[in-house]
Amino acid sequence: MNATQPIKIAILAMGGEGGGVLADWIVDLGEHNGYIAQTTSVPGVAQRTGATIYYVELYPEARAKADGGKPVLALMPLPGDVDLVLASELMEAGRAVQRGLVTQDRTTLIASTHRVYSIAEKSAMGDGRVDSQQLVNHANKAAKRFIRFDMAQAAEQAGSVISAVLFGALAGSGVLPFSRAQFEATVERGGVGVKPSLKAFGGAFEWVQSGSEADAPTAALPARAAPAPKDPQVRALVERVQREFPEFAHFLLLEGVRRLIDYQDVAYAGIYLDRMAKVHALQLNDGGRLVESTARHLALWMSYEDTARVAALKTRSTRFERVRSESSAKADQVVAINEYMHPRLQEICETLPGGIGRWLMNSGVPRRIVERMTQKGRVVQTSSVHGYLLLRCVAAAARWRRSTTRFAEENRFIEQWLERIAQTAAINPALALEIAECQRLVKGYSDTHVRGLRNYELVMGAAQRAGSALAPATLRELRDAALADEHGNKLRDVLARYALA
Amino acid sequence: MAERSFVEEVKKLRLGAGDIFSGEGILAVTKGLLESGVAYVAGYQGAPISHLMDVLADAQDILTEQGIRFENSASEATAAATLAASVNYPLRGAVTFKATVGTNVASDALANLASGGVTGGALIIVGEDYGEGSSIMQERSHAFAMKSQMWLLDPRPNLPSIVDAVKQGFDLSEASSTPVMLQLRIRACHVHGQFVASDNVPPKFTLKDAMESPQRDVSRIVLPPASFVHEQEKVKDRWPAAVRFIEERKLNEFFGDGTDDVGVIVQGGSYNTMMRALERLGLADVYGNSKVPLYVMNVAYPVIDSEVLRFCEGKRAVLLVEEGQPNFIEQNIATILRQAGVTAALHGKDMLPVAGEYTAAVLLKGAREFFERYGRVASLAVPAPVRKVIPLIEVPAAPVAAELPLPPLEDSVHARPPGFCTGCPERPIFSAMKLVERELGPHHISADIGCHLFSILPPFHLGNTTMGYGLGAAGAAALNVPAGKRAISMMGDGGFWHNGLTSGIANAVFNRSDNLTIVVDNNYTSATGGQDILSSKANNPTRSTGHEIEQAVRGVGVKWVKTMRRTYDVAGMRDLLRDALTTKEKGPKVLIAQSECMLNKQRREKPLVRKAVAEGQRVVREKFGIDSDTCTGDHSCIRLSGCPSLSIKPNPDPLRTDPIATVLDSCVGCGNCGDVSHAAVLCPSFYKAQVVSNPSGWDKLLERVRGAVIGWMQRGDAKRRERFAF
Known part of the structure; x- marks a missing residue:
């Protein structure tokens, strides 16, 4: 029996991202260059922002003629039996791995590293994003070869769409038995947005050909220039930070000073440093975590959003x-x-x-x-x-x-909060750190702010009642619960569970 | 119409004998109809057969040339009843809809049609929305074929086989006086392939002939005593005729080496996937040359006893591949084998899953089990069970930097539920509903079929049940007693004209309901691809449009009717909703929420705008944005919207860590973001930029004046800030 296998290609994309265009290009490319091509998909409701898979198989026509047969091509990918996976976004690449379509013995995975956030990531009340690096690690482990770069950016630069970049990366990968000219002729036959498509195609082709498979090295962050204040009063504040505080805290403290001068005036920034000096004076042996956390959150609280600021x-x-x-x-x-x-x-x-x-x-x-x-x-x-x-x-x-x-009110809260941090730090520094972090709950405007403040007071009230017996992890759990939903259901549950309600 | 053009596809319908047709499966069906001498086609849109309807709608000139009538039916029941034209006359007719939901709606008409039987070929093309990506309940159309005794074709999923099934289907229908169902799975509808076309054939007998010389045959009408005769005819005449036809034309296929004593029986639709499984097991090659004998049932119903017996005779065992449940074919074959005393063991749902899609992986697993059992493939080595012992290891001298195990991938890959498109006019309806929920508490919401059903998913989480297309209001019918709150029902304009006007609205009037029904009017049936309906705004040369939903609602006796002509007005929407839910007035309330489907609107307008800009006309583009320095990263706005263009990005503020909201370039400036932030009193971070291309002289003058005044003040401001900067 004949051992020639079809080339099996799966495309994972979200509705409206051009996965269909890409599949059609590959079919056209094959059909014009001596291959029998078949593609199919299940668009359905996935057209509306859902994830979907397009599947293509290519079989050499000459081979089929020589063998006197017509290939029976499959309509869906078989896990472990896919040569090429194209993913228009990083989480979709992860989904391909999850579905077993990417295997180390044969699958080349070409994916864009940009993220289109899922609704769960977007609607979280704090930070609900998944770790992109985990997705990359999984894909790297699963694939024979993993070609990746930010194709959304590449597409934008070329004034084109991701499918053109993926097509270029596919050509550059050399996995398909077609030449660059044959690929380009396909885009031209498509007849829509040919020029920008070819530009995006070319850029991706060359990028992959240049062999930079892994992520482009992230440009090292430009070292922050040493602060050079012009105003003598500001200079005094900067020098005070540099003189009185340990070096690891300089960055956040200077940001705080900068923020508060901009928010109010130099004197106000001075109050900030006075307050921070007290925290620093606690002299905790916690690797400076409390100072850092308080520096961040105090600056944010003191620059609360009001109408004038906006x-x-x-x-x-x-x-x-x-x-x-x-x-x-x-x-x-x-x-x-x-x-x-x-x-x-x-x-x-x-x-x-x-x-x-x-x-x-x-x-x-x-x-x-x-x-x-x-x-x-x-x-x-x-x-x-x-x-x-x-x-x-x-x-x-x-x-x-x-x-x-408003100022009087916010000030009262800030003083209480600092007081509580100081008191708790004397008994349990880890718990003090968690109290400092609770400022994160107070944010936003109008109703959002009211809700945040209410949650903050609930959590602080619970901490007050529990006293020093409260485990830091429990306070962290309460804080996360407060950020779990808008109605405070989770927070109520957790408070009840720990008998802190 | 859909604001989409199918000109390219329509050209394919003109191909003649010997031309190569290259395209989608469902389009090949359309061409097959024209080659079969069909006299009329009707149908109701829905994935995966919408494309058939759309192409025919755009191919009116070809249809007219050929003397073919094309009807956009009001519902699947209408479509099925249309086939009545084939009862008395030698007219070939085809109808199409999605299954099983469409078959459900059509079943009354289908049962009547099947009872009396047909003279001209009647073909029912059902797009089987089953398995991955399906949006409907998972059931089989097979049951409808069995209960009404219509024949069910399930051809192999390649274009030549599909087109052949269309042609054979008409012949079979005529040979057995029975309507024939042609079932196409979703992947088969969308499969791209090629076939050699034939010439189109105009119908020999025309609809005009029928109308001008009507014929009548009482024995074809479902009324006693004829109805009792029909039942006998079905089993005594039509069934045997169908069996003879199927045998003679060899509609079912036998493949592979017939000498082996194990074999596989597979439905045509699952053939390609099964072949891949056999190929992977080394039992077949890529061309379908199989070492094991195969019986491919391109006719899923009726089962041909003689063929089954011929195939199973002398075999030790056969594996039946039958997707979906119940296992009608398996039961049928078991009876055939038992009654004939054939000893071959029958395997099916014992080795393959009882329910769920038969994917390549599933078939490979089942086939492996079968062929291992009968010694055709070596069994995979089973890894020896690992005994758990406490290992004795030496403590390494220096700690080795061990590779950290990766956390499970499941944690990082989220579901992507479908949602409203960017700029969808339905989003603000549900944003407003969320706001009303804050004031009045949750209400029972009876949802309907359509894009608006996405409200049950994140971020809205609104909707309690859905009972079928157009049945939103009917789904709340029982909740009709004096209570402190009213039930809310949803309904789309498509569902409204499909049956909702009578099943929901008129029913509510008659039963003195006090509930609220929201009719979402997008100018056409948006979810199925933008087909015109009675209330469409578009000017359609071949259909009558512009019939207001409000008039229809008033016509059946609703007194409280309000129409919201711009759903993006979230505050207005909220106020109307509150009013409808709290008004003292008794009787059903109907709120019509109108705005055009943005997906289709953009398809139409984007090219026009591009053209206008290129021609130097003044064009204003609106886009929303969020100020990164005032956004605090709470994402309330996202929870009230879910717009694909409203996303998050890393916080540029070194002091903050939560990601901030951002508006992507794909924003169409629908206005929802601004209105929601106003109505919900969210935050002042949203802004709307109006970008004027080809500004007029006045624009430029104003810009210069503003630039001078504001710029002067901004420079002074910047200088002050610069003084304290470091």
Whole structure:
């Protein structure tokens, strides 16, 4: 019996990513160059963002003629019996491995290393991303040869789509018995977006041919220039960091100082360092972890997001440039920027100078008028003179920020938190670290912020009741539970489980 | 229509004798119909046979030339009833729908058709949506063929076999006066291959002939006593005629060396996969030359006793490959063998899984077991069981840097459930529903079939049951007692016209329901590919469109009807929903949520916009974005949206670690993000950029003025910040 086998190719892609185009190209490539080709797929609901597999088999026509037979080609891949797997994204490459399509004895795996995050990763309340390196490791272990690079980026640079890059990488891999010219002729026959497709194809072809199979070496991070403050007051702060704190903490502390000067003023950054000095003075033998964690979280808490801050960030020239680049606007195009703002009574009172804010909050008719006026969200065009001035005025409220009710409130929380860290550190440094990390729960705006603060208080209340008997791991579990769902169900469960409710 | 053109595919329908047709399986079926002298075709769209409908819809000129009538049926029941034209007249007709859901809907008409029998060939092409990627319940169409006694073809999945099955199917139908079902699995529908075309054949007898000289035969009508006669005819006349035809035309195939005493019986549809399994076991080559005898049942029903007996005679054992359950064929063959006293052992669901798709891996495993049992392949070496002992090892002098075991891959590979496309107008409906849920608490939601069913998946998690196409409102029928909350039903425009108007809306009126039904109107049936229906906005030269759903709803007696003409208005949607759920007014409430399917809209508009920009016209493109310095990484916005273009990216802020939300380049600027952040009072990070291509003189002037004023202030601001920078 004849031993010639069809070439078996599986393409894993998500709906609308061009997996079908790629399969059609391979079929066309085969049919024009002496091969019998068959492809099939199961699009169905997968067309709408789901994952799907296209399967192609190629068989040499001359061989079939010589043997006097017609090959019976399969309609689905058999695990362990696939020569080539193309994956348009890294998790899909992982899925191919999971399904047993990638085997070390024969499978060449060509995959893009970029990530299209799954809905579970995206909708997590904190960081739900999977570790890309794990996916790479698994694929590396499973494949005979693993060709990979960021094809989304390559496609974008060429102004084309991922399928063209994959096609180029496939040609470059030399796994199929066709020449570069034959590959390119296929793209030309397709007739759609030929020029950018060929550019993307060529780039990928050469990249793979150059033999850089593994990841392109990540460019070493440019060493941060030593801080060179111009302002004498700022210089004093920088020198204080360098003098009073251990070196490992410099990076975060300087970032904190930078943030708080930008947020308020130099004096405010000074308060930050005063507070940090107290934490440092605890002199814990924990490898500096508490200092680092507190440095990070204290800076974030002290620069809590209020209306003035948002307005300040939105009116900067750097931000205007960023919007232009994120909207891929060309030089000859005009860009208008529209903000979606929804200030409510609460935020307005928090922005007004303390006394006026308190008065408005507790007033009768004026309060109701403002409430009525703020029922709907507003669109502010920052790129117009009118809108820009409006936001600049709001940003100017930072001047009296320290008199606002919000500031007093946040300050109270910060002091309590620092106090608790200090007290706990004396008994159990590991637990103190977990308390410091709990600041992560407080973030966002309006309802999100209210929810975060409520969770924070629940967790802190539990920690308070449990006292020093609380295991650090339990507190970490409570914190993770608070980030598990919006309704606080998980947190309630865990609190009940540890009898901390 | 779908805003897609099938011009290339339509050209293939014109191929003549000797031309090579190259394309998809379902398109080959379409060509096969034209080559068979079909007089009319009808059907209802749905994967995997939508393509057949779409191509025919675009091929009206060819159909007219050939004298063929093409009907976009209102439902599968309509399609099946259309075959009534073949009862009295020698007209060949074909209908198509997806199975088994379509067969379910069509079954009343099919049963009536099968009872009286047909004069002209009647072919029912069912796209079997079974196995991987299927969106429906896992059942077999086989049962419908058996219960109504229609013949079921299940050809080998290659284009020549499929086209042959179409032609033979008509002949078989006429030879036995019985409608014939042609079953195509999803991969067969989408398989790319080639076949040698023949000339198209115009129908000999036309619909016009039938209409102008009607014929009537009471014995063909399902009414006693004829109905009792039909039952006898089926078994005494039609069945034997079918068996004779199938034997004579050799519709079933025998392959391989007939001398071996073990063999395989396989349904045509599973042939390719089974051959691959045999090839892997070394029992066949890549051309299908098999060492073991094969009986390929291209006719799945009826089973031909004589062929089965011929194949099994003198064999020790046969393996039957029958996908899906129950194992109708296995039971049938067991009876045949038993009654004939044939001693061959029959294996099937004892070695292969009872349920589930027969993938290559599954068939390989089952075939291996069978052939190992009968000594045709050597058994795989079984690894010796490892006895667990505590090993005595010396403690290494220096700790070796051991390779850390990889954590399981399952942890890193997530499911990718289908969701709404970028810019889908249905997303804001469910965003609004989430917001109402926050105010009024959860409601019972009866879901329907269509893209809107994705609401049951993350991130929305909305929907309790789904009972079938158009049956969303019917699914909440029992929940009709005085209560503190109302039930909500979903329904698409497709489902509405399919049957929802009567089964759901009219039923709610008649039974004095107090519930809310939301009808999602995307301008056409979006989920199945954008086919026109009565309420379509498009101007269709061959169909009547523009019939408002609201009028139909009022016509059956609903008083509380509201139409939302722009679903992207999340706050407006939320307010209407709240109103519908809390109003004191009694009686059914219907909320019609209208906005065009974005997938199809983009297909139409993208090329137009590109053209306009190239021609130098002023074009405004809108795109959303998120400010990375104000986003705090809570992802509330994603949980209220799930848009593929709304994603996450690493936080550029050195102090923060949680990834921030980001809007990808694929954003179409539908406005949902902005409206959700307004309505849900989320966060001020969203912005909408309006990018003007080919700006007008006024645009440029305004830009210069703004640049001067704002730029001046920004420079001053930057200078102040620069002073304190380090």
